[in-house]
Amino acid sequence: MVFASVLVAGAATGSLPGTDRRDAADGAAQAAPVGHHAEVARAAEEAAAHGASPLEAAERAVSRSGDRWAAVYSPGEYEDFEDTLDGAYTGVGLWARERNGRIEVTRVGSGTPAAGAGIRPGDRLRSVDGEKVDGRPVTEVVSILRGDTTGKSAGTTVRLGLERGTRAWSETLRRARVSRDTVTVRSLASRARVIEVGAFTRGSGERVRTAVREAPAGAGIVLDLRGNPGGLVAEAVTAASAFLDGGLVATYDVDGEQRALHAEPGGDTTRPLVALVDGGTMSAAELLTGALQDRGRAVVVGSRTFGKGSVQMPTPLPDGSVAELTVGHYRTPSGRGVDGQGLTPDLEADEQALERAETVLGGLGQ
Structure with a gap:
């Protein structure tokens, strides 16, 4: 089963304890009627029995289901998604969020094609391969960037239309296999440690726990989840374990x-703790934020999170392809639903969010 979320450069897969689960997506989810996964599987089986394509039959069934988050993957596409569990993906190395109907770059990976082209956080992404992206869901932009809809992969090119202030220009980038360390740690002048989690890939939860254990005694922590699209839910729960003594997540x-x-x-x-969030904080990252906020463990600073809280379950099809279909939703410890509404921070902040977090840590005893 999966909690869905997306990296603009490549989707991060996710899992919960006890079964294979993955993360994939954007916006406010709209669950289709429970049980539609059986209808999709039946359509694929009937197609296989008559010599037709199970994948195409599943795609038709999904399109009729009303499940906004459903997706059907070929075996190769599903294998690519599995690679993201280790922080590897095909893309250009940039992350983005939707802000006021526009797509804004939030992060650029070091050594990636996007970094080589001089793209910076804060740049506006206006088009991809000539297609305007304003007003489109982040997932659609992801699909175009990755080349999912046209079967393009590493080595193919993609043309980006960009804007920075009054400057507008185009860059043609070559897609590449990108690896990223999703957890980075640095110290502030105040002795506080910033633990930035870019996505919950395999091992990221334990790296968060290690960073907390290695922080100087008494030093406060800023857990930066801005732009984190989610990922492996089990890793988010492990990260929560760094700050909680058991209990509900x-x-x-x-x-x-x-x-x-x-x-x-x-x-x-x-230890004093502040969680930094924004509109790019999704899915498993929202699950972690909600747990820390509901249980009074962290002060949440930033802007309202994305609002992705639906649960998907992968259904294997006869030809080896996989359909992921919505089966439910998750809630925070106090029972709050995240889907379609996101989480409201305790303290609103945008451009100066990190500085506000430092101030809050000082008030908490940092």
């Missing part, structure tokens, strides 16, 4: 059956 439902996710005991519950 989130609840979720699968076809109406309620389940729960719990932190491991023994986390640091006394």
Whole structure:
């Protein structure tokens, strides 16, 4: 089963304990009726029995289902998604968010094609291969950037229309296989540690726990989740365990059956903690934020999060392709739903969010 979220340079997959689950997407989810995954699987099986394409039959069934988050992947595409579990993906190395109907670059990976072209955070992405992206969901922009809709892969080119202030220009970039360390740590002049989590890929949760253990005694922590599109939910729960002494992280439902996710005991519950979020904070990152906020463990600073809280389940098809279909939603420990509404920070901040976080840490005893 999956909680969906997207990297603009490549989708991050995700999983929950006990079964294969993955993350993929954008916007306010609209779940289709529970049980439609059986209809999609049946359509694929009937197609295979008559010598037709199971993948194409599944795509037609998905289009009729009303499931906004559903997707059907060929075996090769699904294998590419699995690669993202290790922080590897095909793309140009930039991350973005939707802001006031526009697509804004939030992060550029070091050594990536986007960095080589001089693209910076704050630049506006106006078009991809001549297609305007204003007003389009982030997932659609992701699909075009990755070349998913046209079967393009690493080595192919993509033309970006960009804007910075009054300057407008175009860049042609070559897609590449990009690897990224999704957890980085740095110190501020105030002795506080900034732990930035770009996505919840494999091992990221334990890296967060290690960073907390290695922080100087008494030093506060800024957990920067801005632009984090989610990823492996199990890794987000492990990250929560760095700051909580056990207890509830989130609840979720699968076809109406309620389940729960719990932190491991023994986390640091006394160190001052601020979580930084913005409109690019999605899915598993929202799950972590909601747990820390509901349980009074962190002060959340920034802007309203994205609002992606639906649960997808992968369904294998006869030809090896995979359909991912919505089966439920998750909630924070206090029962708040995230889907379509996001999380409201305790303190609103935008351009000076990190500075505000430092100020808050000082008030918490940093």
